[in-house]
Amino acid sequence: MARIVRKRKPEAPPSSPLAAMLEKHLEDLLVKNYSEYTVKNRRTHIGFFVEWCRDRGVTEPTEVTRPILEHYQRYLFHYRQKNGNPLTFRSQLARLVPLKVWFRWMARQRHILNNPASELELPRLEHRLPKTVLTIAEMEKVLAQPDVDDPLGLRDRALMETLYSTGMRRLELANLKLYDLDTERGTAMIRQGKGKKDRVIPIGERAAAWVDKYIRESRPKLAVEPDDHTVFLSNAGEPFSLDHLSALVRTHVDAANIGKRGSCHMFRHCLATFMLENGADIRYIQQMLGHVDIKTT
Numbered sequence: 001m002a003r004i005v006r007k008r009k010p011e012a013p014p015s016s017p018l019a020a021m022l023e024k025h026l027e028d029l030l031v032k033n034y035s036e037y038t039v040k041n042r043r044t045h046i047g048f049f050v051e052w053c054r055d056r057g058v059t060e061p062t063e064v065t066r067p068i069l070e071h072y073q074r075y076l077f078h079y080r081q082k083n084g085n086p087l088t089f090r091s092q093l094a095r096l097v098p099l100k101v102w103f104r105w106m107a108r109q110r111h112i113l114n115n116p117a118s119e120l121e122l123p124r125l126e127h128r129l130p131k132t133v134l135t136i137a138e139m140e141k142v143l144a145q146p147d148v149d150d151p152l153g154l155r156d157r158a159l160m161e162t163l164y165s166t167g168m169r170r171l172e173l174a175n176l177k178l179y180d181l182d183t184e185r186g187t188a189m190i191r192q193g194k195g196k197k198d199r200v201i202p203i204g205e206r207a208a209a210w211v212d213k214y215i216r217e218s219r220p221k222l223a224v225e226p227d228d229h230t231v232f233l234s235n236a237g238e239p240f241s242l243d244h245l246s247a248l249v250r251t252h253v254d255a256a257n258i259g260k261r262g263s264c265h266m267f268r269h270c271l272a273t274f275m276l277e278n279g280a281d282i283r284y285i286q287q288m289l290g291h292v293d294i295k296t297t
Helices: 017-031 036-055 066-078 089-108 136-143 151-166 170-175 205-217 242-255 264-277 282-289
Strands: 187-190 199-202
Touching: 017 036, 017 089, 036 066, 036 089, 066 089, 136 151, 151 170, 151 199, 151 205, 151 242, 151 264, 170 242, 170 264, 242 264
Parallel strands: none
Antiparallel strands: 187 199
16 A cells, blocks of 8 residues: 655745744744644644734734733633533643743743733642543453454554553554564553653553554554554554544443543553552552652552
């Protein structure tokens, strides 16, 4: 199967001085070795604000004031998605925090005299336990959903077994390479995880066996040239996008009909819970999951 090469469209010039300042900020993040994922999120969340400003005739960085930012914060609070639901406070926070960082950067770079976001009060979040933690029986039912006699089903089983056994993040799974796995020793190398930190984590015998079977029987049928050695490949033979990965896992969770919803991160929560219940040291779990702060674990 030949890979289709699409020509990139030339990027349009920034639509306003405010948009141009966003591009400078993103370039600075890349220079400072922030991940492409972080830069992409900043572009999305700050870009949402830039468009909102443009629609209201605000195009210069110096025109943004604290009242304008507070107006935008109220706009996010009242905003309704296509399904009619409001943005969660966590989603509102995800849009506001990058703005505070951006305006602080502009002030430090002397692009603006004063930082209008310095005293912007952010929404408070309740510290909640994960909503969805499965029992072991429920987890086994989810894992049993794919048809392992089918190449794609075998891939899905190996993929979910890896999530369950290692607790790795969705992005870490999507970026996992063949040379990062040592199934004989039962280890996986996570390169440039959250915070750009590498770590080695264990992978259980059962998960390793499913991964070996997938690599041996299914992956050759999916891979296309040039092969970048990504372990888990989409139906098109390419690395998974994060949204595609979430949708795939969610499909199997829903198909299990266990009355609970979840996706990739659910496996991470379940692993940590099961390990704690079986007496694992919290600091070992912290290191395995790649948490900097033990409170996160």
